[in-house]
Every structure is written in structure tokens, then in C-alpha cells.
Amino acid sequence: MQETDQSLQTLQDIKRMMERSSRFISLSGWSGISAGTCALIAAWVTSKRIDCWRIGDCLFPQLSGGGAADLKRDLFIIGGITFIAASVTAFIFTFVRSKKNGTPIWNLMVRRLMWSVMIPLLAGGCLLYRMIQLEQFELVAPGCLIIYGLALLNGSKYTLGEIRYLAIGQLILGIINLWMIGYGLHFWALGFGVLHIMYGIWMWFKYER
């Protein structure tokens, strides 16, 4: 009987070791919640800036008409600040969690995770940048969601597998958005805001509570 217990223990050790050495498991649910909150705040600020609720249409005529340069600059600033704020807060929560778990933050798995997410994100970023230069604004919002979804999907191999569902959610929203041009901001808020928060709460419930 004792031998069986020992074998079972050993098998569990092997499984744990395989997981520990192939996935970064300290991603915190709070990171998702904080990133999502940043996105929702940004969506609100943006909607104020472009005043889309009053005008009705959310953006595209304004981006090529008069005052377009100012608007574009403001949107870039909002976008940049959001990206930095979301990344920094997400990093902090995950850093705290990995300290608690005793896993080093910058190891083999993190490096792999970073690369697998960053490469599609950077390539996609170039694509979006060119689209903006060529004034193809309609496809930028769905493009963001689809590129982010693909990047997450690529990264899901190296971290908690559930992130795949977040990725698929982003992809679905992005694809629907392709046929609902003009509602980009709504889809942004849903994808980057609501989905992140839902995912974060789910992960927190499952792993951290």
C-alpha cells in the first residue's frame, strides 16, 4: 500500500514538474481585471473626445474631415497611455503573484510566453499602422481585436490554457465587428474591457481564491 502511495506521489511530482517547466502559471486574474478596467476607462474617455453619442456616428467621417489631425493625435495619446497603464498594472499583479508562488518572474517560460505573444502583436501593429496611414480606418478596430486574439492564442501554449477562451472571444468579436463598421469603440470596450474583466474574475475564482 505504501508503495502505491509512493508511486502516485512520484507521478504527481513528474506531472507538476512538466507543467512548471513548460508553462508560466503565475499569471494573475487581477491582471486581467486591471487591464480590462484601463480599457473601459479609455473607451469612456474616447467616447467623450469624439462625442459619438451625440453625433450618432462614431468616428470615421471625423477622421478625414477638418480637425482630423488633432483628433488622431488625441486618439494615439489615449491609446498609448491605455496600453502602458494596462501593461504596467497587469505586470504588477502577476509579479506579486509569482513572488508569492516562489516562481521567478523572468525565466524560460516567461521569455517564451513574451516572444510568442509579441511577434504576432508587432507584426499586426505594423499592419494597423499602415492601415491608418492609408486611411483605412474602418478596419482598425476589428483588426486590433483579431490580432490581439491571435497573439493570445499563440501565447496560450505557454501559460494557463484558459487564456485560449479569452483569445477566441476576442477573435469572435473582431470578426463580427468586420461587418459592423462604425461600432469599433463598442467592440473595443467589449473585447479589451469586458472580456478581460470576465476572464480575470474567472481565473481569480479558479486559482487564487
Next chain:
Amino acid sequence: MRNPIENLNKIFDSRIRLGVMSSLMVNESVSFNDLKQLLEVTDGNLASHLVNLEENGFIKVHKGFIGRKTNTTYSITKAGEKAFKEHVEALENMIKGVK
């Protein structure tokens, strides 16, 4: 009746050697420093276990450089993979056998 323990590989008795093999099973290659972090062992301790595994032909060593610092990485051999799988199977059989 067959003795279920006969298939257990003595080399994998050590938790550290077992840990090295487990992580090399799921990774193409892992560096010395990453193994050290994963297993939470000292340099000397890890090195002696790695030599043991290498002498048994279970792992391959690749010596390289990052800048001027040495970067040694390890990967599993066909023989190592086979031995590890048999070891896991033997463990599973022991659990089944008692049921």
C-alpha cells in the same frame, strides 16, 4: 508472478534526476540555469546529477556562448525518452497492480 519493481529505473530514484528528465520531456532544450531555478538546487548538486544522466546516455549536452558567458543547454536522447516512459509505465502498473 512478475515483480512490478523490476521495471523501475534505479537512475530515476533521485528526485532531482527525475525532475531533470520530466522537464526535458516537455522542452526541446533547457539551460543549466533554468534547470537550477526549476529544481531549486545548487550548482554542484545539479552538475553531478547531470553528469550521471549524461553518462547513462539519457541526455545530450550542448555547450554554447551568450557573449562571453558559457551557456550550457541540455536535451533528452531517444534512449532517455524510452527509459523515462518505461519508468512512468512501471509506476502506473504498480498503482494498478494493487487495486
